[in-house]
Amino acid sequence: MKNRIDATRTTNILRELVQIPSVNPSFEGGVPELEVADYVERFFHRLGLTVERREVKTDRPNIIGMLPGERSHSPGLLLEAHMDTVQTINMTIDPFAAVIEDGKLYGRGACDTKASLAAMLAAIEWCVENDKVPHIPVYIAATVDEEVHYQGVLDLLQIKERFSGAIVGEPTGLHAVIAHKGVVRCEIETVGIAAHSSRPSEGVSAIDAMVQVITHIREVVTPRLLAQPHPLVGAASLSVTEIAGGIAPNTIPDRCRIKIDRRTIPGEDSEQVWRELCDELNKLELGDDRASVIVHPPFVLDYTLDTSADSDIVQQLTKAACKRIGEVHTLGVPYGTDASKLAMVGIPSVVFGPGSIDQAHTEDEWVDLEQVALAADILIDVILSYGA
Structure with missing residues (x-):
């Protein structure tokens, strides 16, 4: 199938x-x-689109552009991608030079997730310039x-009635992510x-007590979680990620703290998971x-x-992607995205975009430029077919 989008355009964006x-x-x-x-706001203004600027925090606005549809008052399709990136410390390349080499563009955010944003902008631009009007x-x-x-996506929940389905941009290799873990x-x-x-x-060591907590996590909680994996995202987990305790080498410590990262799986409610952890540890023998x-x-x-693989947004996206790249997988992943917040309020959501999560946040982050152009073409197909 002939590509609509010239890779030069997505590359420039x-x-x-x-x-x-x-x-x-x-x-x-x-x-x-x-x-x-x-x-992004200037991009939409240049195309003559309606633009809404929502001040989430000082100097941190969400920008929402709207391409009108045939049924102008119907709930519409949301394409969402975040603008922020992680830190640049210890990168081995200039994080903002956007160097192109061997069909790849290097830089912080190139993969996660400015490539998705560039594909979305290019897709909308093509629709406007070719007078294509979507159904909704x-x-x-x-x-x-x-x-x-994730304050940006939480702000979108205030206008949730505008959206009937969502594609959330993240690096998925152009496959469809329909399930992912949560976190407490x-x-x-x-x-x-x-x-x-x-x-x-004469004292009671808080560190000794914490040993009992960590032992319980390792020997009781972790095996229980591993015994009940989810078919798409794998098992839930509980990891101790930080520890601090004691004030001096000659003092029995009365306080010890750890930070934990509990990854939840579909079927678990994150708030309930926290409450159950409270109950379990409050009953623990500390010695x-x-x-x-x-x-x-x-x-x-x-x-x-x-998200159900049979939902309209997943079906439309996978059909469009199959036309461009052949076999498309519906996947689960262990990390989280903005999609879970949208799905939480009843907006069927799928995660999709160019690039691999293996390149996200890395010391030499990059994205394959051909995938960015393909992503734009796939999004055009969804834009023109969704809501028919």
């Missing part, structure tokens, strides 16, 4: 996006997504803060009694009745994605 730094401000060297947002409105949302607190991150604290280390029996455990409220809580 992607190069311009990568050359604009948009490292999430929560990371070292971060800057607001403002300049990328301004770029198509919204293109460039959002902020996916890499940390929280601190667990053990409390003991401080004492001089020369008289340890001394004077010791106690506190499971603090989550500082990150995200949900799973579990």
Whole structure:
């Protein structure tokens, strides 16, 4: 099938996006997504599209463009991609040079996920320039803060009635991701009694109590999770990722804290998972009745994605992708995306985009430029067929 999009066009858009730094401000060297947002807003204005600028935080706006459809008042198709990237520390290339070599474009965000955004912009541009009108409105949302607190996509939930289905841009190798894990991150604290280390029996070591907690996680919780894998995303997990305790080498510690990362699978409710963990650890024997455990409220809580392979958005996307690349897989992945938040409020969502997750966040991040152009063509097919 002949390609509609010239790869030169998607390459130029992607190069311009990568050359604009948009490292999430929560990371070292971060800057607001403002300049990328301004770029996207100008892009839509040039095409004569209706544009909405939603100030999520100071200098961090979501930009939403709308391509009108034949049925202008119907809920529309949402194409969403985030503008922020992770940090550039320890990269081995110039993160913003957007160097092209051997059919690849290198730079921070090239793969995750400015390639998806470039493909979406190129697809909409082609529709406008060729006077193509979709059956229903198509919204293109460039959002902020996916890499940390996903405040950008949460802002979209305020206008959820506009959307009947969503394609969320992330590197999937042009396959369709219909399921992914959620996450619960929280601190667990053990409390003991401080004492001089020369008289340890007068105290209760919070570190010793934490050993009991970690042993329970390793020997009881992990085997239980591994025994019930999901067919697409695999097993749930619970990992201890940080630990801190004690104040001096001659003091029995009365406090010890760990941070945990609990990956949930479709069928699990993240809030319920946290509550059950609280109950389980509160009943745990810590080796001394004077010791106690506190499971603090989550500082990150995200949900799973579990979209039916038979849903219209998945069927339309996979049909369009098959025309361009042949066999297309419906996959599950272990990481999270903005799609779970949209699905949570009843918007059927699928994750799709050029590039491989193996290149995301890497020291020499890159994306295959032919895939970016193919992604744009696939999106055009979905835009023109969805809602028929």
